Amino acid sequence: MQPLAHRIRPKKLKDFIGQKQILSEKTWLKQAIEEDRLSSIILFGPPGSGKTTLAHIVAEATKSRFIQINAVLGTTKELRVELKMAEQDARLGNKTIIFIDEIHRFNKAQQDVLLPYVERGDIVLIGATTENPSFTVISPIISRSKVLVLNRLENVDLEKILTRAIKEYPKLKIDKKGRKLLVEAANGDARILLNLIEDLSGETRINEEKIKDSQIVKTLKYDKSGEEHYNIISALHKSMRDSDPDGAVYWLMRMLDAGENPLYIARRLVRFASEDIGLADPHALLIAIAAYDACHYLGMPECDVHLVQAAIHLSVAPKSNACYKAVQGVRGDIRKYGNLDVPKHLRNAPTNLMSQMGYGKGCKYAHDFKDAKIKQDHLPERLRKVKYYIPTDRGLEKKISQRNEK
Numbered sequence: 001m002q003p004l005a006h007r008i009r010p011k012k013l014k015d016f017i018g019q020k021q022i023l024s025e026k027t028w029l030k031q032a033i034e035e036d037r038l039s040s041i042i043l044f045g046p047p048g049s050g051k052t053t054l055a056h057i058v059a060e061a062t063k064s065r066f067i068q069i070n071a072v073l074g075t076t077k078e079l080r081v082e083l084k085m086a087e088q089d090a091r092l093g094n095k096t097i098i099f100i101d102e103i104h105r106f107n108k109a110q111q112d113v114l115l116p117y118v119e120r121g122d123i124v125l126i127g128a129t130t131e132n133p134s135f136t137v138i139s140p141i142i143s144r145s146k147v148l149v150l151n152r153l154e155n156v157d158l159e160k161i162l163t164r165a166i167k168e169y170p171k172l173k174i175d176k177k178g179r180k181l182l183v184e185a186a187n188g189d190a191r192i193l194l195n196l197i198e199d200l201s202g203e204t205r206i207n208e209e210k211i212k213d214s215q216i217v218k219t220l221k222y223d224k225s226g227e228e229h230y231n232i233i234s235a236l237h238k239s240m241r242d243s244d245p246d247g248a249v250y251w252l253m254r255m256l257d258a259g260e261n262p263l264y265i266a267r268r269l270v271r272f273a274s275e276d277i278g279l280a281d282p283h284a285l286l287i288a289i290a291a292y293d294a295c296h297y298l299g300m301p302e303c304d305v306h307l308v309q310a311a312i313h314l315s316v317a318p319k320s321n322a323c324y325k326a327v328q329g330v331r332g333d334i335r336k337y338g339n340l341d342v343p344k345h346l347r348n349a350p351t352n353l354m355s356q357m358g359y360g361k362g363c364k365y366a367h368d369f370k371d372a373k374i375k376q377d378h379l380p381e382r383l384r385k386v387k388y389y390i391p392t393d394r395g396l397e398k399k400i401s402q403r404n405e406k
Contacts, residue, residue: 004198005191008164009053011060017164018157018190019050022148029148036062038097040118040125042133042142045150048189051128055099058126064095071105076113083117090122103127104136111138118144132227152188159183161190165197172201177208185211229260233268236311241276245315252311253304262303266292269310280320280394287313318394326388333383340380 001007010016013023013033022029032038038058043051059066067082086096100106100114117123118141125145129136133147153161162179166172174182186193200206232251239247255265266288273288291310295303349359364376377384391397 003194004165004168004201005194007168008161008194009056011057013057013061016050016053016057017160018153019054019150021151028146033058033061036064038062038124038126040123040141040145042103042127042129042137042145042147043150044129044131044133044147046152046188047130048186048191048193049150049153050190051150052101055101055126055128058097059099062095062097064097064124065089066097066099068099068101071100071102071110074100076110079110079113083113083123086117086123090120095124096122097124097126099126099128101128102130104129104131104133108138111141115140115144135227153186153190154188155183158186158188158190158193161193162197165194169197169201171204172197172206173204174206175208178206178211181208181211233265236265237268237272237276240272240311240315241319243315243319245312248311248315249308252307256300256304256307262295262300262307263292265307266295266310269307269314272314275324276319276321277314277317278320278323279397280318280322280392282396284314284317318397320392320394320397322389322391322397325390329386329388333386337380337382340382343377343380345376346378 013030016023021027024030029041043054045051055068059068065086067086069079069082082096082098086098089096098114103111114123114125115138118125125141127133127137127141127145133142159179162174162183166174182193182196185196200211203210232255236248236251236255239245239251252265256262270285270288270292273285277284287310291303291306294306298306344358345361345363347354347359349355354360364374366374379386
């Protein structure tokens with residue numbers, strides 16, 4: 001028997017569930033499919049969001065020759081054969097649609113093979129990917145295609161898919177709490193939902209207790225080297241910068257529970273402590289480093305609380321990017337002006353010749369003055385009036401600023 005996902009896969013657009021943002025009335029994709037005038041598209045979305053189903057609906061609706069290639073299993077040789085056939089058909093006025101599932105698995109050289117055929121219009125390309133095409137699909141293909149974003153399915157959509165799936169098992173009964181738990185366990189992925197139903201199809205009555213006994217758990221979408229990795233670390237960083245400890249703890253735990261290396265998170269906290277807090281709360285850096293050491297000594301799962309403690313402290317601490325801006329300002333001037341000379345009064349003069357050349361002449365020795373802030377230039381002449389460190393009126397920086405003004 002065919003898998004449940006294949007048996008209930010819709011063949012017509014009217015039976016497709018979800019993704020209203022690209023398939024509602026008068027959207028380009030809906031009209032293009034119904035009128036059989038589809039141009040090349042890249043379908044970008046999470047697993048189980050309907051990318052492959054959409055491609056199969058196109059296959060049913062089009063009068064073109066439809067070819068499906070899986071980027072994991074397909075070879076460049078097989079791809080070239082199909083492309084040559086498409087080229088010949090194009091000369092006869094016949095269209096070919098090539099659907100490449102997981103197109104991000106094709107390397108640059110393989111994608112380059114597709115390019116001239118897409119460019120000439122010999123084929124209509126449908127590429128499906130779970131990875132951001134900005135990073136995984138070559139820019140010439142992106143520029144000649146429409147990138148359509150599919151979202152995780154909403155629970156209301158999964159409920160409809162669940163209702164359709166249960167009809168395949170007339171003897172199967174699932175109570176209300178059981179349905180809710182299955183939908184939540186699917187975590188926006190229709191394929192997971194259908195696999196769960198198929199696994200439980202040997203039962204006649206399914207309730208919350210039976211589902212929990214089956215040890216169904218949510219699968220967290222996270223790729224330690226892909227876009228979601230950077231999306232979540234960005235969310236953590238911005239939550240702390242905006243002084244939102246709840247958001248910070250949520251995104252931090254999302255990474256940990258998905259298997260992220262705790263030392264990676266700890267390193268990001270150490271960086272944040274100076275980049276976004278700095279002297280507004282100098283203790284923030286000490287706490288971040290202590291959290292890193294705790295992760296190094298203990299590892300997971302024990303070190304989760306240390307990371308959370310540090311993230312909360314960094315979130316509620318006063319913020320200042322004065323140190324970060326100082327680094328950026330200095331680095332910009334170094335690149336702009338190169339190696340500017342050290343002012344002579346700041347140079348040491350260990351030899352008589354150097355003294356005769358004016359090294360150290362006029363230098364003031366701070367300990368000879370009651371006022372610790374000496375009126376003496378310390379920057380190269382070209383940068384004499386530049387201010388790199390501009391303290392904010394937050395935390396300890398405010399006290400430092402007030403002391404210097406006196």
